[in-house]
Amino acid sequence: MExxxxxxxxxxxxxxFIGETQVVGLTGDGRNCLFSRINPxxxxxxxxxxxxxxxxxxxELKEFGGLSLSVLSPxxxxxxxxxxxxxxxxxxxxFEQGKIQVGSRVPSYRHQATSAxxxxxxxxxxITYVDHSLLCWNWKSQAVVYSDKVRGxxxxxxxxxxxxxxxGEMVAIHQVDKIYLLKMEESETTESKxxxxxxxxxxxxxxxxxxxxxxxxxxxxxxxxxxxxxxxKELVVVEVKPNSLIAKLPPAFAKKRFxx
Numbered sequence: 357m358e359x360x361x362x363x364x365x366x367x368x369x370x371x372x373f374i375g376e377t378q379v380v381g382l383t384g385d386g387r388n389c390l391f392s393r394i395n396p397x398x399x400x401x402x403x404x405x406x407x408x409x410x411x412x413x414x415x416e417l418k419e420f421g422g423l424s425l426s427v428l429s430p431x432x433x434x435x436x437x438x439x440x441x442x443x444x445x446x447x448x449x450x451f452e453q454g455k456i457q458v459g460s461r462v463p464s465y466r467h468q469a470t471s472a473x474x475x476x477x478x479x480x481x482x483i484t485y486v487d488h489s490l491l492c493w494n495w496k497s498q499a500v501v502y503s504d505k506v507r508g509x510x511x512x513x514x515x516x517x518x519x520x521x522x523x524g525e526m527v528a529i530h531q532v533d534k535i536y537l538l539k540m541e542e543s544e545t546t547e548s549k550x551x552x553x554x555x556x557x558x559x560x561x562x563x564x565x566x567x568x569x570x571x572x573x574x575x576x577x578x579x580x581x582x583x584x585x586x587x588x589k590e591l592v593v594v595e596v597k598p599n600s601l602i603a604k605l606p607p608a609f610a611k612k613r614f615x616x
Contacts, residue, residue, distance in 0.1 A: 370426035372435075380451060386423045386439065391451035412458045416445055429474040434459060434495075436481055438469035444483055446495050460495035473518045473527070480566075484515035484529055492566055502566045506536065519584040527568060528591060530583045535593070538568040 369384035381390040408414055425438040435456075438444040442465035448457045467487040474481055479496035492502035506515065506529065513531040520527055527538040543565045582594035 369423060372426070372428040374428070374432040374451070378432075378451070380428065380435075382423060382426050382437070384422055386417065386420050386437070389435075389456065391454075408456055410457055413447070413456060416458055416461070420445075424468055425470065425472050427472045427474065430476050434474065436472045436474070438472060438483070440468045442467055442469060442485070444469050444472065444481075444493075446481060446493075460493070460498060462491070462493045463500065465489070465491070470515055471518045471529075473520050475520055476522055476524045478524060482518050482520065482527060484518050486514040488515055490515075490529070490568065492568075502568065504568075506570070516580070517583050521585040521589050522587050523589065526571075526585070526589070528583050528585065530580050532580055533578050535577060535580070535583055535591070536570055537572045539571050541567050541569060543567075 367383035367385060367388070368381040368390070370382040372380045374380065377394050379392050379394060381392070382388070383390075408417075420437075420443065421439050421441070423437055424440050425436070425444075427436045429435070432451075433449065435447045435449045436444060437447065444462040445458060446460040446462070448459040449455070462481070462483065465485055467485045467489065469483050470486050471484045472481055479494055480501070481493045481495055483491045483493065485491070488505050490502070490504060490506050491500060493499075494501050513533065515529055516531060518527060518529045525540060527540060529536050529538065577593065577595060579596050580593065581596035582592070584592050586592055
């Protein structure tokens with residue numbers, strides 16, 4: 357008998373919508389990936405992850421542990437998951453057919469990945485880490501195309517989130533109280549120019565060098581919980597005050613730490 361959605365729902369930590377009629381949920385322990393249709397109620401269609409018969413996926417998930425991040429690509433065909441040990445996997449997914457396969461494995465990093473974001477049109481995954489590192493992975497060429505630390509931020513606060521603009525030109529990353537806007541710039545590598553001039557390729561998408569330039573950084577926010585772009589390239593920002601935490605703190609400490 358197929359378990360009910362309520363049974364799995366107690367541990368669901370990440371939810372992703374595919375269009376307006378489908379939803380994907382992942383449990384925080386990394387054991388279950390649930391796919392449901394909304395028509396008009398939520399009906400569990402399949403549960404796939406730890407029970408997979410794909411040998412590579414079984415091997416990767418064996419020691420994966422709990423999830424620290426989960427993000428679905430704009431077309432719904434790829435799912436990136438990360439754990440507390442710095443491992444990030446990109447999975448090829450077809451939830452309708454019940455198929456999940458390992459598409460790419462980002463090189464392990466020594467710190468936990470805190471967020472990830474798919475480029476809207478290119479095979480790029482942007483990843484932030486708890487030590488303020490920013491990494492861009494080309495999952496088509498299986499190569500790191502950018503890796504550096506974000507300078508000028510509050511080093512006591514980790515990077516918590518990242519998002520691409522709809523046109524793929526800008527990136528927003530944020531800490532608990534600051535948002536940084538970065539512009540992505542591409543340039544052709546020397547090897548790529550040589551291959552193109554020799555006629556080996558017409559346009560080498562995989563042979564581009566990428567860098568990010570900070571355009572602005574603001575600290576007018578407090579307790580940022582969510583930052584993303586809408587289709588008009590405007591930022592959508594959600595602030596959440598930690599009321600539950602403040603209520604448990606001594607008044608003097610709460611005023612000093614949170615200004616309340």
